[in-house]
Amino acid sequence: MSTATHPEVRAGRSSVHETVEDFEEFLGDPRDPGSRITFAEQMEYDEREEKAVPAFDALAEWGYPLHYVPAAEGGRFHDMERMFGLIRSLARRDMTPALSSGATFLGAMPVWGWGDAAQRARVAELIKAGAFGAFGLSEADHGCDVVAGEVLAEGGDEAGYLLTGTKWPIGNGIRSTFATIFARTGPAGPRGFSAFLVDKEKLDPLHWATEPRVKTLGLRGADVSGITLEDCPVPADAVIGSRGRGMEEAIKTLQISRTLVTAMSMGVADTGLRTTLDHIRSRRLYGRTVHEIQVIREQVLAAYVDLLVAECTTAATARAISVMPERLSLWSSVTKYLVPGLIDEVLGSLGSVLAARHFMREGVNDGIFQKMLRDNRIVSIFEGTSHVHQHVVASQLPSLLLRPEYDLNTEALLQDLYDHEYEPAEWDLRFDRFKLTNGGLDEITQSLPDVVAAIPAEYATLKQVAAEVLAVQEKLQQGIRQLVKQGNDLHSNARGFTLARQHCLVHAAAACLHTWNANAGRGGFVGRPEWVVLALQRILTRLIPDQQLDPDSLVVVEAEMLSSWEDERLFSLVPLRLGGTGTD
Ligand SMILES: Cc1cc2nc3c(=O)[nH]c(=O)nc-3n(C[C@H](O)[C@H](O)[C@H](O)COP(=O)(O)OP(=O)(O)OC[C@H]3O[C@@H](n4cnc5c(N)ncnc54)[C@H](O)[C@@H]3O)c2cc1C
Structure with missing residues (x-):
C-alpha cells in the first residue's frame, strides 16, 4: 500500500x-x-x-x-x-x-x-489489566539443549496434568501472573513436549514457588528468576495448541522474539552514539573539539555506518514477519547472530571515544552509556546464543547453493521487504505460514549477483565495492561446496561456523543494497550511494583486512549523521523525529 x-x-x-x-x-x-x-x-x-x-x-x-x-x-x-x-x-x-x-x-x-x-x-x-507474563523454556541443567528439558507434565486425561520441575533463568519468573511453561509430555525428542498456559492466580500455592531473583551484570531492575512446580495440578485445557507440539510452537515463537530483541540493540546503539556526540562535540582538547581529531571523527562515523548496516539487516527481518514468514528460520538467525554482536562492537568503539566518561555511572547523560553497554551484552545470549544461530545458519548453507532464477516475484518480494513506504497489513498472530527451515530459499542473498550487475555504471565506486562483496560470496560458496564434498556437517565444524559468519555479513551487504534499490527513486539521504559504499566497506573490513573508507563518501554521510544529531532525529535511514523536540 x-x-x-x-x-x-x-x-x-x-x-x-x-x-x-x-x-x-x-x-x-x-x-x-x-x-x-x-x-x-x-x-x-x-x-x-x-x-x-x-x-x-x-x-x-x-x-x-x-x-x-x-x-x-x-x-x-x-x-x-x-x-x-x-x-x-x-x-x-x-x-x-x-x-x-x-x-x-x-x-x-x-x-x-x-x-x-x-x-x-x-x-x-x-x-x-497490567499483568506481566513469562516464557518458561530454559532449565538450569540444559541451557541451549532445550530438547533435553526435564520439567514433566504427568497425566493428561480429563483430570488434567501434574507439573514438576524448575524453569530457570527466565524473565518475570516472580512478577508474572501467567506463564507459558514448556514441559515433557512424551518420550525424549522434539515431539515429546507440550506448552501449558499456567495461570498463577489459579495454582495451588502448596505446589509451586518462585526462585529468587538472580544478580546480573546489566538489566539490574529486571526480574530474572524462575518458577518451580511440584506435582502442581493444572487443568487439561491448559495445553496450548496440540499436545506434543510444544517444541514446534516454541521454535516458531522464537523466530519472532529473536528478531524483536534486536530492536533493543538498535535503541541502545542510538543512545550510545547520541551520548558520544553530546560529549565530543563540546569537549575541547588541544584547542579544538574532540570530534575534530581526525581518527576520532572516522571512528564515530564508522559506528554510525555500522548502525545503518544493522538497521538494514534487522528492519527487513521484522518486515518479513508480515511479508514472508516462510523465510524466518534463516533470516531471524542471521539477524540475531549479526545485530547484537555488531552493536556490542559499536558500543565498545564509542566507549573508547568517551574514554573515562564511558566508565562512570554519572556525568554525561547521567551515566547511561555504561548501563547500555552492560545491558546489550545479554542480547546475543538469550533467545538462542550467538553459537546457536551460527549453527542454524551453517546447517542451512548447503541448501542455499542452488540459486533460483531472479524473476519478477523475487523483485516484488525484495521491494516489499525493503520499501520504507510499505504499509504492513494487520496480522492475527496465527503462525500458519511459519516453517522450521527455509528449504533452500533465500532471496536476499541469492539475488546478490543480479542486484550487483544492475547497479548503474554512473555509480562506479559502489559498483566496485559491491563487486568485492560478490567475490566474497563466490569464495564462500566454494568453501561450502568443499566442506560438503569432504562429507562434513557444517554445523558441527569450526570452518562451517566461519562460513556461517561470512554468510551473515554477505546477507547484511545484500540488505544494504536492497534498501538502496527499494528507496532510491524517492531521493533523500537513503537514495544517495555514499552510505551504501561505506556500509559495504565496513562489512568488508570484517572479511578482508586493510579496508579504507571512501573519503568522498565520508563527507556526505557524516553530514547526515550530524544533522540527525542536531535536529534530534533517530539515527536511521528513515527520518524519525525524537521525543522532546516538539512538532514540525
Ligand atoms: C537476562 C536473561 C533473561 C532470560 N530470559 C529467559 C526467558 O524469558 N525464558 C527462557 O526460557 N530463558 C530465558 N533466559 C535463558 C537464556 O535463554 C539461556 O541462558 C540461553 O539459552 C543460554 O543458556 P546457557 O546460558 O545455559 O548456556 P549453555 O547452554 O550452558 O551453553 C554453553 C555454551 O555452549 C554454546 N553452545 C550451545 N549450543 C551450541 C551449539 N549447537 N553449537 C556450538 N555452541 C553451542 C553456547 O553458545 C555457550 O557458549 C534468560 C537468560 C538471561 C540471562
Missing part, C-alpha cells in the same frame, strides 16, 4: 513511523528531567536493582501493553514492524522496561498463535 492511501503519512515512511513518533512525543527527551522516562530516573532504579515503577506507569498511560494484544481480543497489536519500532524507542531510554514488558509478549505469543478462545480471552484480560 503506498502513502497515497494514507495522506497523513509523510513520503518515504509508513504509518509505523507515525506510531513510533507519537510514542516518542509522549515519552519526551530522556535527557530532560521533565520527561516521562528519563535517564536519571532509570539509572537510580538500576542502582537500586528495583523495578522502575514510573516508567511502567508511563507505558500503561500511553497504552503500550495493549500493543501486545491482538485487535480481536480488544488490543492494539497491528504488526510486528510497529512493535519493533516501539521496542527500539523504549530501549533507547532503557532496555530494562523493554525486556520486562517484552517477556510478557513472549509469554503471550504461543497463546495468540495456537491457544483456544478461553486462553486468548484470559491472557488478553490479564495484559489489559
Whole structure:
C-alpha cells in the first residue's frame, strides 16, 4: 500500500513511523528531567536493582501493553514492524522496561498463535489489566539443549496434568501472573513436549514457588528468576495448541522474539552514539573539539555506518514477519547472530571515544552509556546464543547453493521487504505460514549477483565495492561446496561456523543494497550511494583486512549523521523525529 492511501503519512515512511513518533512525543527527551522516562530516573532504579515503577506507569498511560494484544481480543497489536519500532524507542531510554514488558509478549505469543478462545480471552484480560507474563523454556541443567528439558507434565486425561520441575533463568519468573511453561509430555525428542498456559492466580500455592531473583551484570531492575512446580495440578485445557507440539510452537515463537530483541540493540546503539556526540562535540582538547581529531571523527562515523548496516539487516527481518514468514528460520538467525554482536562492537568503539566518561555511572547523560553497554551484552545470549544461530545458519548453507532464477516475484518480494513506504497489513498472530527451515530459499542473498550487475555504471565506486562483496560470496560458496564434498556437517565444524559468519555479513551487504534499490527513486539521504559504499566497506573490513573508507563518501554521510544529531532525529535511514523536540 503506498502513502497515497494514507495522506497523513509523510513520503518515504509508513504509518509505523507515525506510531513510533507519537510514542516518542509522549515519552519526551530522556535527557530532560521533565520527561516521562528519563535517564536519571532509570539509572537510580538500576542502582537500586528495583523495578522502575514510573516508567511502567508511563507505558500503561500511553497504552503500550495493549500493543501486545491482538485487535480481536480488544488490543492494539497491528504488526510486528510497529512493535519493533516501539521496542527500539523504549530501549533507547532503557532496555530494562523493554525486556520486562517484552517477556510478557513472549509469554503471550504461543497463546495468540495456537491457544483456544478461553486462553486468548484470559491472557488478553490479564495484559489489559497490567499483568506481566513469562516464557518458561530454559532449565538450569540444559541451557541451549532445550530438547533435553526435564520439567514433566504427568497425566493428561480429563483430570488434567501434574507439573514438576524448575524453569530457570527466565524473565518475570516472580512478577508474572501467567506463564507459558514448556514441559515433557512424551518420550525424549522434539515431539515429546507440550506448552501449558499456567495461570498463577489459579495454582495451588502448596505446589509451586518462585526462585529468587538472580544478580546480573546489566538489566539490574529486571526480574530474572524462575518458577518451580511440584506435582502442581493444572487443568487439561491448559495445553496450548496440540499436545506434543510444544517444541514446534516454541521454535516458531522464537523466530519472532529473536528478531524483536534486536530492536533493543538498535535503541541502545542510538543512545550510545547520541551520548558520544553530546560529549565530543563540546569537549575541547588541544584547542579544538574532540570530534575534530581526525581518527576520532572516522571512528564515530564508522559506528554510525555500522548502525545503518544493522538497521538494514534487522528492519527487513521484522518486515518479513508480515511479508514472508516462510523465510524466518534463516533470516531471524542471521539477524540475531549479526545485530547484537555488531552493536556490542559499536558500543565498545564509542566507549573508547568517551574514554573515562564511558566508565562512570554519572556525568554525561547521567551515566547511561555504561548501563547500555552492560545491558546489550545479554542480547546475543538469550533467545538462542550467538553459537546457536551460527549453527542454524551453517546447517542451512548447503541448501542455499542452488540459486533460483531472479524473476519478477523475487523483485516484488525484495521491494516489499525493503520499501520504507510499505504499509504492513494487520496480522492475527496465527503462525500458519511459519516453517522450521527455509528449504533452500533465500532471496536476499541469492539475488546478490543480479542486484550487483544492475547497479548503474554512473555509480562506479559502489559498483566496485559491491563487486568485492560478490567475490566474497563466490569464495564462500566454494568453501561450502568443499566442506560438503569432504562429507562434513557444517554445523558441527569450526570452518562451517566461519562460513556461517561470512554468510551473515554477505546477507547484511545484500540488505544494504536492497534498501538502496527499494528507496532510491524517492531521493533523500537513503537514495544517495555514499552510505551504501561505506556500509559495504565496513562489512568488508570484517572479511578482508586493510579496508579504507571512501573519503568522498565520508563527507556526505557524516553530514547526515550530524544533522540527525542536531535536529534530534533517530539515527536511521528513515527520518524519525525524537521525543522532546516538539512538532514540525
Ligand atoms: C537476562 C536473561 C533473561 C532470560 N530470559 C529467559 C526467558 O524469558 N525464558 C527462557 O526460557 N530463558 C530465558 N533466559 C535463558 C537464556 O535463554 C539461556 O541462558 C540461553 O539459552 C543460554 O543458556 P546457557 O546460558 O545455559 O548456556 P549453555 O547452554 O550452558 O551453553 C554453553 C555454551 O555452549 C554454546 N553452545 C550451545 N549450543 C551450541 C551449539 N549447537 N553449537 C556450538 N555452541 C553451542 C553456547 O553458545 C555457550 O557458549 C534468560 C537468560 C538471561 C540471562
